[in-house]
Amino acid sequence: QVQLVESGGGLVQPGGSLRLSCQASGSIFSIKDMSWYRQAPGKQRELVAAVTSGGSASYADSVKARFTISRDIYKNTVYLQMNSLKPEDTAVYYCNARLSPVYSDYIYDRTYDYWGQGTQVTVSS
Numbered sequence: 001q002v003q004l005v006e007s008g009g010g011l012v013q014p015g016g017s018l019r020l021s022c023q024a025s026g027s028i029f030s031i032k033d034m035s036w037y038r039q040a041p042g043k044q045r046e047l048v049a050a051v052t053s054g055g056s057a058s059y060a061d062s063v064k065a066r067f068t069i070s071r072d073i074y075k076n077t078v079y080l081q082m083n084s085l086k087p088e089d090t091a092v093y094y095c096n097a098r099l100s101p102v103y104s105d106y107i108y109d110r111t112y113d114y115w116g117q118g119t120q121v122t123v124s125s
Contacts, residue, residue: 034096049067
């Protein structure tokens with residue numbers, strides 16, 4: 001079993017900052033990529049930011065220069081630092097990990113996606 005536990009969401013005023021954390025635990029041999037998605041009411045889930053096992057990061061255009069994704073490979077944890085928050089950033093944020101649970105998956109390059117339960121971020125005055 002693999003669990004992803006998110007924390008750090010909340011209510012913040014426009015222009016403010018929040019830092020999300022997501023720790024993966026359980027049967028994990030190797031984590032390939034970790035990422036953050038978000039889903040606003042009535043909209044589809046969208047990719048916000050992703051970071052590879054080598055540390056390469058990518059971002060949605062809407063959050064570039066405002067959000068920073070980082071990763072602690074020893075703690076199996078990914079972070080999302082969100083600055084200059086806007087009302088349109090309001091959404092439930094989900095953590096995703098693409099990983100190989102056991103060694104046999106790793107050597108055959110088999111990976112599986114796991115999701116956190118989501119954390120609410122509300123940007124409002």
